[in-house]
Amino acid sequence: xxxxxxxxxxxxxxxxxxxxxxxxxxxxxxxxxxxxxxxxxxxxxxxxxxxxxxxxxxxxxxxxxxxxxxxxxxxxxxxxxxxxxxxxxxxxxxxxxxxxxxxxxxxxxxxxxxxxxxxxxxxxxxxxxxxxxxxxxxxxxxxxxxxxxxxxxxxxxxxxxxxxxxxxxxxxxxxxxxxxxxxxxxxxxxxxxxxxxxxxxxxxxxxxxxxxxxxxxxxxxxxxxxxxxxxxxxxxxxxxxxxxxxxxxxxxxxxxxxxxxxxxxxxxxxxxxxxxxxxxxxxxxxxxxxxxxxxxxxxxxxxxxxxxxxxxxxxxxxxxxxxxxxxxxxxxxxxxxxxxxxxxxxxxxxxxxxxxxxxxxxxxxxxxxxxxxxxxxxxxxxxxxxxxxxxxxxxxxxxxxxxxxxxxxxxxxxxxxxxxxxxxxxxxxxxxxxxxxxxxxxxxxxxxxxxxxxxxxxxxxxxxxxxxxxxxxxxxxxxxxxxxxxxxxxxxxxxxxxxxxxxxxxxxxxxxxxxxxxxxxxxxxxxxxxxxxxxxxxxxxxxxxxxxxxxxxxxxxxxxxxxxxxxxxxxxxxxxxxxxxxxxxxxxxxxxxxxxxxxxxxxxxxxxxxxxxxxxxxxxxxxxxxxxxxxxxxxxxxxxxxxxxxxxxxxxxxxxxxxxxxxxxxxxxxxxxxxxxxxxxxxxxxxxxxxxxxxxxxxxxxxxxxxxxxxxxxxxxxxxxxxxxxxxxxxxxxxxxxxxxxxxxxxxxxxxxxxxxxxxxxxxxxxxxxxxxxxxxxxxxxxxxxxxxxxxxxxxxxxxxxxxxxxxxxxxxxxxx
DNA sequence: AGCACGCCGACT
DNA sequence: GTCGGCGTGCTC
Numbered sequence: 001x002x003x004x005x006x007x008x009x010x011x012x013x014x015x016x017x018x019x020x021x022x023x024x025x026x027x028x029x030x031x032x033x034x035x036x037x038x039x040x041x042x043x044x045x046x047x048x049x050x051x052x053x054x055x056x057x058x059x060x061x062x063x064x065x066x067x068x069x070x071x072x073x074x075x076x077x078x079x080x081x082x083x084x085x086x087x088x089x090x091x092x093x094x095x096x097x098x099x100x101x102x103x104x105x106x107x108x109x110x111x112x113x114x115x116x117x118x119x120x121x122x123x124x125x126x127x128x129x130x131x132x133x134x135x136x137x138x139x140x141x142x143x144x145x146x147x148x149x150x151x152x153x154x155x156x157x158x159x160x161x162x163x164x165x166x167x168x169x170x171x172x173x174x175x176x177x178x179x180x181x182x183x184x185x186x187x188x189x190x191x192x193x194x195x196x197x198x199x200x201x202x203x204x205x206x207x208x209x210x211x212x213x214x215x216x217x218x219x220x221x222x223x224x225x226x227x228x229x230x231x232x233x234x235x236x237x238x239x240x241x242x243x244x245x246x247x248x249x250x251x252x253x254x255x256x257x258x259x260x261x262x263x264x265x266x267x268x269x270x271x272x273x274x275x276x277x278x279x280x281x282x283x284x285x286x287x288x289x290x291x292x293x294x295x296x297x298x299x300x301x302x303x304x305x306x307x308x309x310x311x312x313x314x315x316x317x318x319x320x321x322x323x324x325x326x327x328x329x330x331x332x333x334x335x336x337x338x339x340x341x342x343x344x345x346x347x348x349x350x351x352x353x354x355x356x357x358x359x360x361x362x363x364x365x366x367x368x369x370x371x372x373x374x375x376x377x378x379x380x381x382x383x384x385x386x387x388x389x390x391x392x393x394x395x396x397x398x399x400x401x402x403x404x405x406x407x408x409x410x411x412x413x414x415x416x417x418x419x420x421x422x423x424x425x426x427x428x429x430x431x432x433x434x435x436x437x438x439x440x441x442x443x444x445x446x447x448x449x450x451x452x453x454x455x456x457x458x459x460x461x462x463x464x465x466x467x468x469x470x471x472x473x474x475x476x477x478x479x480x481x482x483x484x485x486x487x488x489x490x491x492x493x494x495x496x497x498x499x500x501x502x503x504x505x506x507x508x509x510x511x512x513x514x515x516x517x518x519x520x521x522x523x524x525x526x527x528x529x530x531x532x533x534x535x536x537x538x539x540x541x542x543x544x545x546x547x548x549x550x551x552x553x554x555x556x557x558x559x560x561x562x563x564x565x566x567x568x569x570x571x572x573x574x575x576x577x578x579x580x581x582x583x584x585x586x587x588x589x590x591x592x593x594x595x596x597x598x599x600x601x602x603x604x605x606x607x608x609x610x611x612x613x614x615x616x617x618x619x620x621x622x623x624x625x626x627x628x629x630x631x632x633x634x635x636x637x638x639x640x641x642x643x644x645x646x647x648x649x650x651x652x653x654x655x656x657x658x659x660x661x662x663x664x665x666x667x668x669x670x671x672x673x674x675x676x677x678x679x680x681x682x683x684x685x686x687x688x689x690x691x692x693x694x695x696x697x698x699x700x701x702x703x704x705x706x707x708x709x710x711x712x713x714x715x716x717x718x719x720x721x722x723x724x725x726x727x728x729x730x731x732x733x734x735x736x737x738x739x740x741x742x743x744x745x746x747x748x749x750x751x752x753x754x755x756x757x758x759x760x761x762x763x764x765x766x767x768x769x770x771x772x773x774x775x776x777x778x779x780x781x782x783x784x785x786x787x788x789x790x791x792x793x794x795x796x797x798x799x800x801x802x803x804x805x806x807x808x809x810x811x812x813x814x815x816x817x
Numbered sequence: 818a819g820c821a822c823g824c825c826g827a828c829t
Numbered sequence: 830g831t832c833g834g835c836g837t838g839c840t841c
Contacts, residue, residue, distance in 0.1 A: 006841085012818040019841040042820060042840045064841055802837095 002028050003056045004067060006048035007096050008041055009110060013797065015041075016095040018051055022064040031067070034075030034082050036108070038068040038174055045172035047110035049077065049100060071176075076108060076373070078390055080427060087423060091782065092811045093790055094413030102413050103388040107178035107366035115173040116159060117141035119166060126167045133158045134167060141171050178362045180259040180370070184239045186247070187229030187254045188216050195220065198252060208243040211235075213252065229256065261367040263360075271347040274312055280304075280457040284313045287455060289320035291431045292396050299422065301402075301443050302435040304457030305466060305697070306668025310435045311341075313457070314398050315348050317433070318379060322352070326395030326430070327378040331417055333404040334358060334383040335629045338607065345381050356382030356389060359603070384409060387417040387424070395430040397421040401629070402434035402443055403661050405654075408814045416812060418442075437668065437699075438661045441710060444703060445717035467639075467670045467677030469663075469695040473686040474643075485574060485582050490640045490680045497638035497678075498590055498619045504638040506622045507666050508579050509646045511596040512536040512547065515573025517557070521566035528553050532766040537571050538598075539581070551768045579642055580622045593618035595627050628665045637677055639670040644683040644691055651763060652815060653715045656690040660702050663694035714755070720782060722789065723813040724775040725762060726796070728805035731771040735759065737800050737807065738773035744792035745777065754779045770805075782811065 002023035008015055021039050023031050031037070035050045045068070077085070081103055088099040101109070118138050126134050133151055136142065147155050162168045188195050199213035212235060219230045232255075237244055239255050247253045277285070284302060291298050304310040318328045332341065337357045345353050354368045354377035371377045373390040380389040384407055387397075399407070399418055407417040418434070425432040434443050434452070446452040460466070472487040482488060497504040516534035517526045525534045528548035535546035535555060546555040560567045571578075580594045593613055600606040606626070613621050614633055621627060647659040663681060670677030683691055693702035711718050726737035738759035745756050755778040762772035779785045789809070797807040 003841095008840090010818050015818075015840075017841095021841060039841085044819065044840095 001056055001061045002031065003054050003061050003064060004031050004037065004050050005052045005054070006037060006039060006050050007100065008039070009047045009049070009097060009100065010041070011095060011097045011101060013095055013794075013801075016097065019048070020064055021048075022061055022066045023053065024066050027067065027070055031070060032075050034077035034079065036071035036076055038071065038110070040065060040068065040172070045110070045112060045174055047071070047174065049082075050075075051082070076104065078392075080394075080424070081388065081390060083427065084388070084420070084423065088413050088415055088420070090786065091419070092413045092415050093786075093793065093809045098412045102385065102409070102415065105362070105365045105369050107176060107362040109177045110174045111177045113143055113173045113175055115141040115143050115171045116147065116163075116168050117171040119169045122167050126162060126165055130158050130162055130165075130167070134162060137162075137168055141173060143173070176366075178366055181262050181363065181367070182257045183260045184232045185229040185256045185258055186212065186216060186232055186235075186244065187256055188220065189251060189254055192217060192220050195252075206243065206246070209247055212237070212243060212247060216253065229253075261371060262364045263367050263371075265351050266346045266353060272344065273348075274309070274461070277312065278309065278457070278459050278461055280459055281309050281313055281461075284455045284457060285316045285320075288313070288317040288431065288433060292317060292321045292326065293324045295395070295429045297426045297429050297431075299425075299432045299434065299446060299452035301439050301447055301452055301454045302433055302457065303439050303454050303699070304435065304437060305460060306437045306665065307460040307462065307464075308437075308457040309461040310400070310457065311344060312461075314400070314433070314435070315344065317398075317431075318349070318396065321396040321431075322349070322378060324395070325393065327391035327393050328380075328396040328398070329386065329389060329391055329394060329421070330379070330381045330398045330400065331387055331407070331421065332381065332383065332400045333406045333629060335406075335626055336401060337381070337383055338610065340632070342381060345379070349379050352377055353379045353381060354389070356380060356386040358383065384417045387420045394424060394428050396433070397425055397430065398433045398435060400435045402436040403438050403440040403657075405658075405814055408812075412808075414810050414813075419812070438664050438702075439699075441657060441703070441706060442717045444707075464676075466697045467667055467679050469667050469679040469681060469697075471686045471691060471695045472680055472682045474682050474684050484586075485579060485642060486586075486640075487680070487682055490642075490682060493638045493640060493678055493680050494587075494620065497636075498587070500637070502637035503613070503616070503618070503633065503635045504620045504640065505627060505633070505636055505666075505669055506579055506583070506620060506640045506642055507624075507628060508574060508576050508622065508642040509624055509662070510536075510573065510575040511577075511598055511624055512549075512575040513539040513544070513577040513581075514571030514575055516571075517546070517569045518572050519561035519563060519566065519568050520570050521568035522561060522564040524561055524563035526555075526558070526562075526569070529555075530766070530769045531764060533764050536575065539577050550764060573646070574643060576622050576624060583620055583622065590620055591618045592620050592622065595621060595623035597624070597626075600626070625662060628662060628669065633669065636670055639666055639677070639679045641666055641679075641681040641683075644681050645685060648685065648688060648690065653710070653713075654814070656688075656706055656709075659688075660690040660694050660706075663691065664697070664699075667694065667697075714778060719755075719778045719780055721813050722777045722779075722782075722785075723810045723815075724777070724793065724796075725808040725810070726773050726800060726805065727770050727808065728800065728803065729770050731766075733800075733803055733805060734771040734773045735761075737796050737805065738775050740799075741792055741796045741807075742775045744795055745775070745788065748788035748792060749785055753781075754785055 004021050004023050005018040031050055031053050033050050033052055037048050037050060038045060039048050085099045085103055089096045116137055133155055147159055195213055195217045199210045202210040215235050216230055248255050302310060321328045342355050354372045356368055372380055375392045380386055380391055399421055409415050422432055447454050470489050472489050477487045494504050514537040517537055526546060527534050530553055531548055531550045533550055535548050538545055538547050544557045546557055561569055576594055576596045580592055583592045595609050600609060648655055667679040670679050689705045724741050726734045728734040742756060742759045757776040759773055759775050762774045765772060793809050800807045
């Protein structure tokens, strides 16, 4: 007798284990790991994934509940993905169910459904008029909708009566949240001539039938023989329409339901293959292609300056991978996944490419995922979660803009797509390519330890040098009597660019008008009533308001300070709106465009804004980091950074790295095509190494300095950091939970190679009226501390849970504030 | 996470 | 005397 050990889909830590079910005799041999099944847990129906199947003898197995249904014929998850789910759980301290939900698109989750079936204990017959429905339900359980569709609207009453008489009962049943899309096709059975003759014959007697036959004949003539039929929707018909049913009954046509994809098949498109490669590109392609073919695990850091043509390298290495029979996966930051980017991949590989991103509907994601699972698409391009795509014979993963923090998922399971990619390539014996103009400290550390190699691409494809960067000391400006947002150099750069018909970009890393309001009389700042953070000042057409960027709370702007009553509230900390306003005031004739989360919240607005600016609809674009990434505006000749200091001020050990990356990226925006580029960076800390290194395009200098600091203060990559949070509306409970975690941890882990920092309030100590306390743990290898950390976590989490609070564990955390 | 069972207040 | 509050405990 077979027993299936399954993981149920319910994401509760208490259910994070295997449950055993009996495999009914008729399904023996049909049940395999990775397959979805329906089971009852307690008395409710739920979906589960088969983890393992074993042959067990003896009475114990007979007492198990049986599997209720097998959902898929072929397992939805491959053996590799099942192993990945297990690894995810261990690596990030998440429940197996949460990991499953991250790997499988939401469309495949269970949508519970009520069905009606005859009661097995009912003896005898219901009243005569209820017999047809009762007989139908005896053949198979039906949902309410099915009952109405098959037995007419009066069946609703019949159903109620059968229920009241105790003849039938409700039964749990289910289906996928979003199923495959089916379309009905009418397929002709006879020859083209018969079709035409039948049409003529029916033209008077049955004109609607005749029209269908004519349409079929026309499609046949056009598409050639034998035709696959015509989708009924193309004729505005449904299979239940009378003429269709009549033709089917006469045997003139056959009706077929076929699964179709919701994603239109990519047109072949134009392939923009460059006429020539730089010697660096050619060398990179040569080296990587050789590794893709050899089926051994290897990691490569593709260090290419902005404009060095990394994408073309990716494309040609993927070609080599495909030629060797492998599949490939390209990860890009969500923001860089623009139609232009996708077009390059589709242009080269056509319908072999599947694109996975957050803009797709659940159904579209399902269809793309299944196309990959069936092997119809062998290349996947997508954002973070695409790292789980079920690519067959996966041999190559490319992580573009590898240094981007968006590869870390900030909810459970808090995985890092770069680590997942590494795991998959290690397991499959494939090649991992980490591409960046500013490789992360982590990636370079791997190189130092001999676990990866660097492939340099220091030259731009257009042969031009990187644009010169001027660092402006804003203290000097102040001394020279310039109190405006714009230094003389920045002003000059703007005027030169716009004056010569070019475009300019101004970058400021904060949205809204000003970071906060401060009372110049008493020093009070206006804070959010629900969070420990000051509210941001926003200005729009309908005046000004205050907004909390943590919880969304809004408030009106008081005329006087609520603390001291003085009319002395002043805005501090420049935001995009303020820059936009200053531009409009000083250059009223210029066309100014602003791009940040506030202007691009609407779906598609982001892409629209990008095309408008690219089409020359504005002279100056003001925006947050979203304008820095992956965009290529050929007419931009000037880029200004209004303040580089906001990025440096963040209390995060990676602040310098982020600043360096962003400045490098922003500077790369200027002068990508014909126009000569120029960049001005404004700062109050012109001597800072991150700013200096970015200004001189000197990655090596930045890396040396940053590496030394990380080593001296024991920050990643010289250790790994895991953060525990306790979150509760009562400060006392949040604090004591964090302290308890700290104690438990110290007790279990000892001192060797582990540093446990004391429990403290988080950087923002209260969000949405809930207090947050944190414990930071530093160690060298997760496997050495995992047991201890997880045991401590489970103890505290369980208590916190019953006290109405939450605990979060962020393994290999990015942020620690 | 649900959905049971189980033990104490305001109602037909 | 019953309906129902949500506190604890289990789910193969």
